[in-house]
Amino acid sequence: MTELDLIPVWISLKTAATATIITFCLGIAAARWMAGSSFRGKSIIDALFILPLVLPPTVVGFGLLLLFGRNGPIGQVLMQFDRNVIFSWSATVIASTVVAFPLMYQATLAALEQIQPNIEDAARTLGASEWVVFHKITIPLAWPGIAAGTILAFARSLGEFGATLMLAGNIPGKTQTIPLAIYFAVEAGHNSQAVYWVLAILMISLASIAALNYWKKRQYSGNGSKFTGWEEVPSHAGHKN
Numbered sequence: 001m002t003e004l005d006l007i008p009v010w011i012s013l014k015t016a017a018t019a020t021i022i023t024f025c026l027g028i029a030a031a032r033w034m035a036g037s038s039f040r041g042k043s044i045i046d047a048l049f050i051l052p053l054v055l056p057p058t059v060v061g062f063g064l065l066l067l068f069g070r071n072g073p074i075g076q077v078l079m080q081f082d083r084n085v086i087f088s089w090s091a092t093v094i095a096s097t098v099v100a101f102p103l104m105y106q107a108t109l110a111a112l113e114q115i116q117p118n119i120e121d122a123a124r125t126l127g128a129s130e131w132v133v134f135h136k137i138t139i140p141l142a143w144p145g146i147a148a149g150t151i152l153a154f155a156r157s158l159g160e161f162g163a164t165l166m167l168a169g170n171i172p173g174k175t176q177t178i179p180l181a182i183y184f185a186v187e188a189g190h191n192s193q194a195v196y197w198v199l200a201i202l203m204i205s206l207a208s209i210a211a212l213n214y215w216k217k218r219q220y221s222g223n224g225s226k227f228t229g230w231e232e233v234p235s236h237a238g239h240k241n
Contacts, residue, residue: 007173008181009200011089015177016157019096023153027104028146035112053102060099061166068094068167091168092175096157103152111145112138151212155205
């Protein structure tokens with residue numbers, strides 16, 4: 001590895017971006033389901049969603065290894081299609097997604113639970129479909145929490161180490177992300193390279209947070225408020241005698 005090798009940077013960015021997109025969709029879907037549901041065992045499902053957040057990353061990685069290994073339930077299914085995710089770039093995405101999901105889920109769930117139900121009910125009364133209610137009312141009201149969850153998920157994905165090492169290994173040019181490059185550079189006594197990777201991941205993290213905060217400020221100042229979804233609600237609907 002040369003001092004200016006950018007491959008780990010590219011792998012980390014690609015992994016974190018992909019994992020954040022997946023986590024964004026899964027986190028919002030899971031939070032929406034949990035916020036609008038009441039069933040026996042809900043607390044158990046909630047605990048399972050949060051579990052990767054409290055477990056050591058190596059434990060999470062070992063669990064994923066059991067699931068996706070050749071003898072694991074998911075691994076055996078993938079082998080039927082001649083696919084193996086262990087020690088591949090896909091494994092880095094899976095590991096990052098699993099460890100980042102609880103942050104996105106918790107932030108979104110907290111934001112959804114703060115929305116007054118009568119606001120959504122009023123839109124339904126006026127004839128808005130569930131998609132319009134969710135897309136034009138629920139999401140704008142919950143956006144600060146969703147944005148915070150997205151930032152945390154991206155940062156967590158970018159800095160993932162233990163689960164990635166267990167599931168994807170440290171393969172230069174394939175699965176070696178910046179955190180892995182830092183660790184093995186220090187292990188080899190290449191402290192100057194480690195400093196280089198530390199500065200790289202620090203700049204990426206600060207730039208992503210600054211860009212998202214700037215975008216949020218532009219969105220709010222452009223719309224004039226955090227909630228601008230009523231124009232999608234039919235004004236003539238819901239007036240029944």
